[in-house]
Amino acid sequence: MRTIDWVDGAVEIIDQTVLPAEERVLRLHTVGELIAAIQSLAVRGAPALGVAGAFGVALAARIHADDPVALDRAVRRIESARPTAVNLARGARRTAARLPLGPDAVLAAACAIRDEEIAASTSMAYRGADLVVELCGPRPTMLTHCNTGGLCAVTVGTALGVLGELHRREQLAGVIASETRPLLQGARLTSWELGRWGVPYRVAVDSAGPFLMARGEVGGVILGADRICANGDVINKIGTYAHALGARRAGIPFIVVAPESTVDTDTPAGVHVEIEDRGSAEVTGWSEAVNPAFDVTPYDLVTAIVTDRRVIRLDRGEKL
Template structure:
């Protein structure tokens, strides 16, 4: 199982990230020793996925402290550089959460911050495996079939976490139980995280799958080709509204029409009880060139402008289940302004 995020002590200590921009063609790694390099890696999606960003945020504080020591930063400069990491991607709550988990330990020194960050990484894998068991149990009980067919969107495996995965973890758990027939993996435009990353992980794990265009997903659901949709989340609000990779809400709408479950899987750290509803979530807008240019070739007229929201928000009333390591809640069946309190971090 690949490690997307890890701290390396050998040689000059660094935060090592697998460069997800280069997968599946190349498996290369970035050794991060400066805040600027880390912010660039986050914003260019060399590292992405809510849980992986949480771990990156925590370990990024270590990077900042070590750089600050070497360059003689004062307290104000250190705090400003840490804030740059925290704010690098505004929609994904886990990034800020990871930073906030270790920041109070800064006065105790870099060794203590590293200890807390390393523990956070270990806890994330344990949470992923537990939520995968919860999710698989719920899906099999709800669907009542020996083998299920799944559609998923974007990438939620080990590449998006510290290990194992969230929505992908549930898929992996179903596969390990012999209860998975096939996975339909959406390509996930414009950066193709599904085609490049999810398909790569499914291939590595020997899980049967096909890659489909995003535009085919709703039809796949309405034609009865799948039994359940399972996606991850970058932020879940107190009432169960869910922000995830753009295109996710289309799956939810199709599932609602088809009468099949739409399941969201994320660690409890993705639940943001301070945000009441999805209307309060800031949606990151990325460069229009990501939409207009493919593999270095422009596909639209020179005068065309791109519109490139990175995320969308699925309303809680069409979300059948939200799964964390603490259990499962059913937003569409039990609407509540504080629904997520029982399974929040």
């Protein structure tokens, strides 16, 4: 089952806002509908957002084929729909470069991005599984944060794809899924995917992760990224930094799994990344709230970064 795809002239997505209670497929026919789906997190996850950006430009190329001003405006709206993950704007810009060749060429480029992300997920699963066994030993219990399965990456996933591969190899004792506030992507989405795969898991409240590590219940931390800066700083769902600090204190590996499309060598460090704030309404109805969607984990807290092409051991001083 694909998180996002092009089907009969429209973009189809799995609506992640209603899982696990309901499995609903949305058909998006306009750029406005796609942007609304991105901003509401009906589609989310860096690789899937890259595909969404690409398909959004394909929609725009058909709708505004005779209006270059409206077409340019639509592309810029897609690029900026969410600011933190690099894949969204990158996917939109890559397909927009094909606009002079016509709508069919744009759609072909968008489908190529989709296929590349699918292939990348499979490659990351194999590379990451080998690394986890090397660093964490046979059959560890791994803690993961947010959602990094097929829901974030068309199919298979990034970090969760690694855990699925370990389970297939019978080299995984179980998973602790951090609930991931404020929208509970871990409790709702990761648990749903792990359950479908038959992987033993428990959901942990967000603040429990470092304590569980200190108590020896976690063999390693594995999660994804929405952007990896040139120096190795990792931008990921809020709470990632706390898990990295807990892993360092407990002396266990902290592994980041993300495709090369998430590596942003044009951004020197995390301090230069705009961190999206989701607003108070997602958290509370009676006071103002601080609700950053992401945080920055400094590179020196990261053991290794796994992409679809390579493993970078930051703990050994290797560079991106």
